[in-house]
Amino acid sequence: MRREPKGIAMNKRTRKQKHMSDETFAELRGALNETLQHARGEKVELRTTTLPALPPKPAPMTKTQIARLRKDKLKVSQAVFARLLNVNVKTVQGWEQGVRVPSDAALKLLAIASKRPEILLEV
Numbered sequence: 001m002r003r004e005p006k007g008i009a010m011n012k013r014t015r016k017q018k019h020m021s022d023e024t025f026a027e028l029r030g031a032l033n034e035t036l037q038h039a040r041g042e043k044v045e046l047r048t049t050t051l052p053a054l055p056p057k058p059a060p061m062t063k064t065q066i067a068r069l070r071k072d073k074l075k076v077s078q079a080v081f082a083r084l085l086n087v088n089v090k091t092v093q094g095w096e097q098g099v100r101v102p103s104d105a106a107l108k109l110l111a112i113a114s115k116r117p118e119i120l121l122e123v
Contacts, residue, residue, distance in 0.1 A: 057107070057108075058104070058107040058108050058110070058111040059107075060101070060102075060107065061107060061110055061111075061114075062098075063095060063097060063098040065114075066092075066095045066102070066110065069113060069114050069117070070092070073113075073114070073117040074113070074117050074120065078092045078096070084113075085106065085109055085110075085120070087106065
């Protein structure tokens with residue numbers, strides 16, 4: 001016999017459903033079968049997108065490279081640089097001091113800014 005927590009009286013009507021409905025299970029099973037058929041090459045009606053080779057991840061940038069990009073190429077303050085990259089000023093300061101490391105998304109943006117600095121001023 002299943003015990004309910006103290007102080008909570010539950011009957012069959014108030015218990016939460018623990019399993020998915022038959023309808024949801026049938027839909028999930030159908031989707032799984034379609035996926036398996038596609039993987040086996042049996043079903044080609046599903047839309048498939050093939051992408052060309054993606055560019056490699058941007059290389060990490062040193063604190064000096066980031067500071068040079070800001071000072072020499074863009075000729076802006078940390079506050080303006082942060083605004084252009086849509087990050088906090090403390091983040092830029094951390095990058096330039098070597099306390100923080102740019103995320104992959106930030107590295108991509110920094111790489112774009114390094115190759116075409118004027119693009120940050122256009123967008």
